[in-house]
Amino acid sequence: MTPGLAGAVASPGVGSASPVGSRRRPERTGSVLPDETAVALVAAAALANTTTADDARPDDAALDRMAPLLDTGEGPVCGADDLRTLRGLRPRVRALWQTTEDGAACAVNDLLDEFDARPRLVNRGPWGYRLEVVPVDAPLATRFAISTSIAVADLLRRGEFRRLRSCARPTCHNVMVDLSKNRSRRYCEGRCGNRAAVSAYRSRLASGVADDRDPSRDLPRR
Ligand SMILES: [Zn+2]
Numbered sequence: 199m200t201p202g203l204a205g206a207v208a209s210p211g212v213g214s215a216s217p218v219g220s221r222r223r224p225e226r227t228g229s230v231l232p233d234e235t236a237v238a239l240v241a242a243a244a245l246a247n248t249t250t251a252d253d254a255r256p257d258d259a260a261l262d263r264m265a266p267l268l269d270t271g272e273g274p275v276c277g278a279d280d281l282r283t284l285r286g287l288r289p290r291v292r293a294l295w296q297t298t299e300d301g302a303a304c305a306v307n308d309l310l311d312e313f314d315a316r317p318r319l320v321n322r323g324p325w326g327y328r329l330e331v332v333p334v335d336a337p338l339a340t341r342f343a344i345s346t347s348i349a350v351a352d353l354l355r356r357g358e359f360r361r362l363r364s365c366a367r368p369t370c371h372n373v374m375v376d377l378s379k380n381r382s383r384r385y386c387e388g389r390c391g392n393r394a395a396v397s398a399y400r401s402r403l404a405s406g407v408a409d410d411r412d413p414s415r416d417l418p419r420r
Pocket of ligand 1: 365366370387388
């Protein structure tokens, strides 16, 4: 995956299911999902993670900091209206991680209706005509909502909805996208994996079965 949210979201692809329109050739992220789908889902998880699981402690400052990173550099920049819309979208985006496939399908359909997503044929020069759903000139929050919806729809279509996961660390409320080949990722991008490894090592020490090997051997593989 392209390092950093800004880089990730600024590298959308073009194509029949492209969540974000772009004239740039799509970058290859090495993901098991199409780049545009992976990028949109990572962005959605980042937005969802600016609040707690029950939305009891939304961190608007964190959302305000990350929202401009959703900018692809092609449409209108992030404004106050976008921030308001993104705050309203946040619990609905997080709910995508907490529902069933049928529930997610309903939520996607609602978002596509609400944000007036319409497929359009766009001439992309050397790449020819592409069927695109996200209007490049739409407000940033609209582009985000539609991109997220199309990405979740792509997951459902591929039978990969279970890649939307919550971090396995009990005290962490983050959601994440499992982009590993064998769907084995358990922890979010934070320090949860390291903490889990140290915790496991201490448990082995306490039970007298630990050896002197580096506790980092327990680090989750991605
Ligand atoms: Zn975590």
